[in-house]
Amino acid sequence: MKQPFSIEARITSKHDGMLLRDYLLKEQQLSRRALKAIKFNEGFLLVNGESKTVRYQLKAGDIVKIMFPPEEKSPTLFPEPIPLEIIYEDEHALVINKPADIPVIPSQKYSTGxxxxxxxxxxxKQNLAYTVHTVTRLDRDTSGLLLIAKHRHAHDFFVKMQKEHHIxxxxxAxxxxIIEKDNGVIDAPIGRKEGSIIERCVxxxxxTARTHYQVVKRFSDFTLAAIRLETGRTHQIRVHFSYLGHPLLGDDLYGGSTDKIKRQALHSFELSFLHPFTYQKHCFQAKPPKDITALVGNINLQSL
Known part of the structure; x- marks a missing residue:
């Protein structure tokens, strides 16, 4: 039987007399949506092994166990044995180094793979009754690091962190x-391009969309830049640099040429966050793939 996600905690004197509902919302930081799902969708709230309502008054020494309901996967999603380069994994999250030419989530055009x-x-394979919760996404032809929550409770935390700019x-790129300024900020609003369901434009x-950049190296007719996103709009980097008159190499959707590389020359090389359950700071880096290093050579990521 697949195992749903659960949390177990011992009540201290600090929470003696607190209603179970308040403890779950304030101390365990469950969302009201999650609490409702536990109540109505085969989840359980146990205190010392016995089912309790959210009106139960806690006592010091109580053992509270929160059993989340099994998660329903999207009807467009099904398991496939696809090789994954997993950089980090624990019971709450996955960090994956995604190759180019593979979508993150299924769509009408890409239902498999x-x-x-x-x-x-x-x-x-781990016998978990979870589904997939993407936190950060990458375009199909963008390579690099992405964060996936393994269960809904973790996803709630990560979404909140993302809104507060903690991821x-x-x-x-x-x-x-040749970008003349060594560094700068592109501050230009992005919206959907009229007449297109795919393209975006300034x-x-x-x-609101803000992109910070730093020139890493200039070549004869192109520039390597390190980029930090302040916001996360669809195609933000691609749109902003096209707007500056410097479209990404390989990005023919936004004015780039595919002569030197057959996909947009964009790689997510660093991902960092404070873990919402362990409170440890994590920072991961991934070297760019060969199609980018063929253009710019090897890059010392530690120096960026």
Missing amino acids: TIANGVLYHLE HRRYL VVHG CADGK
Whole structure:
């Protein structure tokens, strides 16, 4: 039988007399949505092994066990034995180094062969009643690090952290032309391009978007830049550099040439966050793949 996610904790004198509902919301930081799901969808709240309602008054020494309901996967998602380069894994999260040319989640165009399908297979091999919760995403042709929550409770934490800018991502991009300034901030709103369901553009009525960049190296007709996102709009880096007149090499959707590389020259090389359960700081780096190093040579990521 597949195992749903659960949390077990001993009540201290600090929480003596607190209602179970308040303890779950304030101390365990369950979302109200999660609490409702436990109540109505085959989850359990146990105190000292006995089922209790959220109105139960806690006593010091009580053992509280929260058993989340089994998670329902999307009907478009099914397990596939896809090789995954797992950089980090614990009971709450996965960090994966994604190759280019593979989508993160299924779509009408790509219903199979996705990272999410591979992660679901990985979870089912561990006999876990979880589904896939992507926290950070990458375009199909962007390579590098992405964060996936293994269960809904972890996803709730990570989404909150993302909104508060506590998850940090850095990228390497190779762009057309020579960027003259050594560093800068592109602050230009991004919205959907009229008449397209895919393309985005800089437009006055778009959503706030900020991209920080630092030139790493200039070549004869292109520039290598390290990039930090302050916001996470769809195609943000690609749109912003095209807007500057420096589209990414290989990005023919936004004005780049595919002469030197057949996909947008963009790699997520660094991902960092404070773990919401262990409170440990994590920072992961991944070297760019061969199609990018063929353009710019080996890169010392530690120096960026």
